[in-house]
Amino acid sequence: MRTPYAELLTVLARHRGVLGSFVVSERDGIAVDSNVQIGVQAEAVAALAASLHRKARLACGAAGGGKVTFLRLDAERGGICAAGRDDLVLVTISESRANIGLLRVEMMRAAKALT
């Protein structure tokens, strides 16, 4: 079934180095829609990304930093980016060669349209 997020996930997936993207519910960690390459364990990663986003949101709130707009988890060969709105979080998985700056702008713009 095609969801309202299919198009934006497709756009994100076209970025260089992006292995996949999905929209996940922060509350329960369940992926609402995804567009990932074969071999990517979308469900497990979606749940973990949602949990990280939630922890970051709570920590930011406690620190008086306000609402989280963008999150980036870096690893040796790539990482995860997340941008949320209300309960929904847009997540991308990327390799090191991805242009994170461009991806960030695209994700923050797309996150504003999440409903």
Added chain:
Amino acid sequence: MADEIRRLSDDLARDPSSLVFMPLADALRRAGQFDVALRVALRGLDRHPYVADAHDVLARIHADRGDLERAADEWEMALRLDPSHGQARLGLGFIDYRRGDFESAERRLSAATDSDGGVATALSHVRSALAARSGGSVPAGSPSHALLQPTSPPIPEFPAPDLSRARQLFSPVLDDTDQTALLVDGDGLVLAGSHVDATGSDVSEIVAAELAGVSGEAERAMRHLGLGAWTSLLVEADGAVIAMTPAPLGSLVVVAASRETPVGLVRLLLDRALTRARDWLARVA
């Protein structure tokens, strides 16, 4: 002390343009609340940039934070504004002494007037240190002799920084008042550092608790993806940028800066805080 701080805070709130920020900042410094003291002093100096005593107070805060370079800058500014400022000379002498430049310390302290509290005693200690270094004898039983013994505390007349306090672990690597750093263990308990929110409240424990388990989840996510070990987590929010990185013993170094701080600078700050945390953990663990 708490009553004094409360009273001075009330006074400052009633008249923000008054000079009461100086005793307030100094009281906060003496209470070990360096971040808040620094904020109060800097705000006061925005209004009163030409008050030598205000620069002296700020210098003492920097010195207690272990930032001798900035302390020296402020004491030099105090001296430029008031060439007879004895406490500034005493402070600069202290810094020279700490750097092992006893000759310069002696010159500075000799130029201070007799009425400056502590100058004569400090000068005596510096001369003793000079004599000891050049192989001269220091009379047994003299105060200077006692102070030069290995088990003696540092010269008490100087505002010696206390870097052993874990809460101030990261003070030397933080560049301005909007930056904070924390070292959090795997259970979300604060090991070192502090985080003060915009109202001046210390919210370190709450922030640390909310971050419990972050390291484990980041590690699991990366394992599922086969992208290697996680190196950092950067969170951009409306009013702050928060960055964290794994540290030894399953701990987490967390730094926070205002939203205006460039992200690259936050990452640099994170690297510096991590280096300091590693050193500290190696000593205490």
